[in-house]
Amino acid sequence: MSADAAELRAYIERHVEPHAGRWDREQHIPAAALRGFADTGWLGAIAPTAAGGRGLGAREFGRVNALLGAACSSLRSLLTVHSMVIHAVTRFGSPAQRERWLPRLASGAILAGFALSEPEVGSDAAAIQTAAVADGDGYSLTGGKRWITFGEVADLLLVFARTDAGPTAFLVETSLPGVRRLPIRDMLGVRASMLAAVHLEDCRVPADARLGKPGLGVTFVAQSALDWGRLSVAFGAVGIARRCLAVSGAYAEQRRQFGQRLCDHQLIRRMLTDMLVETRAAGLLCERAADLKDRGDPRSLAEVSAAKYYATRAASRAATDAVQILGANGCSPDYPVERLLRDARIMEIIEGSNEMHQLSLAEHALHPDPTEP
Amino acid sequence: MHPYTATVREFLARHIRGHQLQDSDDIFALGFVNSLFAMQLVTFVEAQFAVTVDNEDLDIDNFRSIDRIIAFVTRKAAGPAPEPGP
Numbered sequence: 001m002s003a004d005a006a007e008l009r010a011y012i013e014r015h016v017e018p019h020a021g022r023w024d025r026e027q028h029i030p031a032a033a034l035r036g037f038a039d040t041g042w043l044g045a046i047a048p049t050a051a052g053g054r055g056l057g058a059r060e061f062g063r064v065n066a067l068l069g070a071a072c073s074s075l076r077s078l079l080t081v082h083s084m085v086i087h088a089v090t091r092f093g094s095p096a097q098r099e100r101w102l103p104r105l106a107s108g109a110i111l112a113g114f115a116l117s118e119p120e121v122g123s124d125a126a127a128i129q130t131a132a133v134a135d136g137d138g139y140s141l142t143g144g145k146r147w148i149t150f151g152e153v154a155d156l157l158l159v160f161a162r163t164d165a166g167p168t169a170f171l172v173e174t175s176l177p178g179v180r181r182l183p184i185r186d187m188l189g190v191r192a193s194m195l196a197a198v199h200l201e202d203c204r205v206p207a208d209a210r211l212g213k214p215g216l217g218v219t220f221v222a223q224s225a226l227d228w229g230r231l232s233v234a235f236g237a238v239g240i241a242r243r244c245l246a247v248s249g250a251y252a253e254q255r256r257q258f259g260q261r262l263c264d265h266q267l268i269r270r271m272l273t274d275m276l277v278e279t280r281a282a283g284l285l286c287e288r289a290a291d292l293k294d295r296g297d298p299r300s301l302a303e304v305s306a307a308k309y310y311a312t313r314a315a316s317r318a319a320t321d322a323v324q325i326l327g328a329n330g331c332s333p334d335y336p337v338e339r340l341l342r343d344a345r346i347m348e349i350i351e352g353s354n355e356m357h358q359l360s361l362a363e364h365a366l367h368p369d370p371t372e373p
Numbered sequence: 374m375h376p377y378t379a380t381v382r383e384f385l386a387r388h389i390r391g392h393q394l395q396d397s398d399d400i401f402a403l404g405f406v407n408s409l410f411a412m413q414l415v416t417f418v419e420a421q422f423a424v425t426v427d428n429e430d431l432d433i434d435n436f437r438s439i440d441r442i443i444a445f446v447t448r449k450a451a452g453p454a455p456e457p458g459p
Contacts, residue, residue, distance in 0.1 A: 092428055126408065213431060219408045220415070220431050227412065298384075298417035301409060360409060369387055 004054075008064060011040055012071045020072035023192035024339050027185050029074060034153070037075060038108025042068075045079065046228070047086045047106035051098070058293035058300075061228075062235035062286055069236030070243040073343035074192035078111070080232040080351075081149045084225040085112035085158045088169065092212040092221050101156065101171065113154035114229070115145040115172075115198055116222055123356045125160070125167070125218050130200060132161035132168060138206040139163070141170065141178070144199050151196030152183045158211065159200070160222060165215030169222070170205055178203030189342030227304055229351045231293065234286045234308040237315035237347045240340050241279040244315070244322035247337055248272065251326050262325065271321040279318060282311035299371070302364055309357040315344040377422070377443045384417050385439065396439040411436070418442065424449040 015036060023029045037043065045061050047053020056064070061083070068076040086105050089097060104110045121127050130143025141161050148157070159172045174181065184195040212221045249272055252263035262268050289307040292300035319341035323330035330337045348354045378396065385394055389405045392398075400406050406414070414436055415426050424446055426435075435445040 092431070094428070212428065216431060216433075219411045219433075223408045223412045296416060296420045298413045298420060301413050301416065305409075363388075367387065367390060 005063065005067070008040070008042060008067055011037075012067060016068070016075060017071040020074070020192075021333055021336060021339060023072065023074060025191075025333065027191045028194065029078075029192045031153075033075075034078070034111070035108075037078075038111075041107070043079060043082050043108035043111075044086070044106030046083050046090075047102055048090060051102035051106045053086070053102070053106035058228075058231055058290040059287065062231055062290045065232045065235035066239040066242070066283075066286075069239030071239075072192070073190045073236060073240065073340075073346070074194075076232070076236045076239070077149050077190055077193045080229050080236070081114045081154075082108075082112045083232060084114045084229045085156065087228045088158055088211060088221050088225045089171070091224055092169070094208070096208065097171065097211065105156075110155035111150060111153060112156045112158065113148050113151050114225065115148050115151070115157040115159040116218075117145060117147045119144055119146045119197075123353055125222055128160055128162055128167055128218075130159065130161040132163045132170060134163070135204060138204055138209065139170065141172065141200045141203040141205060144197065146197045147184065148196050148198050149193050151181055151198050152194040157198065158221075158225070159198075160217045161200075163214045165213075167217040167219075167222075168214045169211040169217040170209045171211055172200075172203065172205055172209060174198075176203055176205065187346070189339070189344070189346040191342075226351060227293070227301055230304050230308040231286070231290060233347055233351045234282075234289070234304065234311040237308075237311040237344065238279065238283045238286055240315040240344050240347070241275065241282060241311070241318040244318040244337060244340055245272070245275045245279055247335065248275070248322040248325040248330075251329070251335075268325060271325060275318045275321055278314040282307070282314040285310050299369060302361065302369075305352070305357045306361055306364075308351060309354050309361060312344065312347040312354060315347055316341070319344040375443050377446060378439060380421060381439050381442050384414075384421070388413070394439065398439070399437045401433055401437045414442075418446060422446045422450065 041054060042064060044053035045056045045064055049055035065076055068079060089101050105112055116125055118128055132139040132141050143161060155174055157172045157174060159170045160167055161170060178201045180199040181196045184197060252268050253261055255262045285307040289300060289303035292303050319337060322337040323341050326335055326337055329335050388410055419426055436442055
């Protein structure tokens with residue numbers, strides 16, 4: 001383990017893990033905790049070092065998500081969306097946009113959110129209805145976004161809106177007139193991710209708020225950012241599965257029923273074995289996808305999709321079994337597994353529902369890539 | 374045939390089924406390109422031909438056919454156009 005990873009692990013053990021259950025119940029991460037995490041510099045994990053970020057590649061970034069995801073999926077989800085915006089600005093921003101936004105994003109001085117989903121638009125991202133109308137030397141944005149992670153507190157949103165040329169990306173400061181945010185509460189899982197519905201009513205942004213070319217917002221900007229988001233979610237799911245294994249394994253060794261430790265019952269051993277192997281497999285898929293991504297291999301997009309699909313399913317199965325092994329204790333807030341189960345289910349839906357990934361991956365099953373071993 | 378044609382055609386053929394692709398066929402107009410594949414195509418071009426697809430290059434016109442992809446790669450490999458002389 002590198003010194004940086006050891007430092008992150010120590011931070012998580014001290015400042016995240018002990019509070020994650022309470023944050024989940026209160027559906028809120030206190031501003032001081034968000035600031036504390038930003039001050040570690042990990043929010044700038046993939047930001048270029050020239051902008052003050054850590055300049056991590058996909059593999060190292062993924063491992064950060066696995067560590068954080070094992071403790072708190074809500075805080076991990078902040079890293080996910082913040083990193084997606086950092087990537088979008090780095091990859092598609094003009095020199096002026098990079099200079100303006102990246103240092104503040106890298107330091108966590110501002111928090112960013114990814115505003116693609118709408119009340120009527122989820123997986124079918126190209127069908128967004130939010131409109132951006134040319135208005136003088138800028139644009140006027142009108143429409144509604146929903147399920148925006150950390151939308152309640154984000155300072156900057158990457159908003160996707162339809163122009164005459166098609167879906168287009170915009171960097172929108174939430175302090176602008178015309179931006180209204182309504183918190184969304186009582187979700188199944190990742191409950192401290194401070195979701196919001198974002199309403200844009202004649203929100204005027206300057207021309208240089210546009211990120212990338214008009215009409216290419218979904219094709220290039222969103223897809224490219226979502227690739228990082230999927231990688232983050234996939235590794236985060238591996239973190240959930242690892243935590244489930246650790247908690248239920250320890251519990252099964254200590255708990256005695258019928259004069260035996262739980263772990264000596266064959267049916268419990270079977271669950272632990274499946275959890276172990278699937279967690280390892282998910283981790284290896286994630287590592288491979290990240291490695292391909294770091295090498296700029298075009299197969300990486302499909303492999304990230306496969307990793308996200310498998311790892312989130314593995315996390316759900318691991319969490320289901322972990323709750324089963326812990327019995328009534330597993331259903332109580334005294335142990336983290338009920339939260340891990342609720343969070344794992346969310347992971348199967350976000351960053352492309354697993355059904356969308358199945359549809360896409362089936363093409364690779366039907367028409368295998370000859371360059372694959 | 375351009376030396377890059379076979380490489381580009383082979384990559385596209387892995388993703389485009391049931392159509393004998395001509396060098397000038399517009400793969401976007403023919404409906405073969407979803408947004409995921411568009412990113413794969415850009416990544417392929419960068420990795421295969423060791424060129425950087427800059428922000429200003431992210432134009433569907435550079436990627437809509439085998440001919441256009443090869444023209445784009447050739448142009449990028451040659452470097453920026455020289456400044457006009459005095």
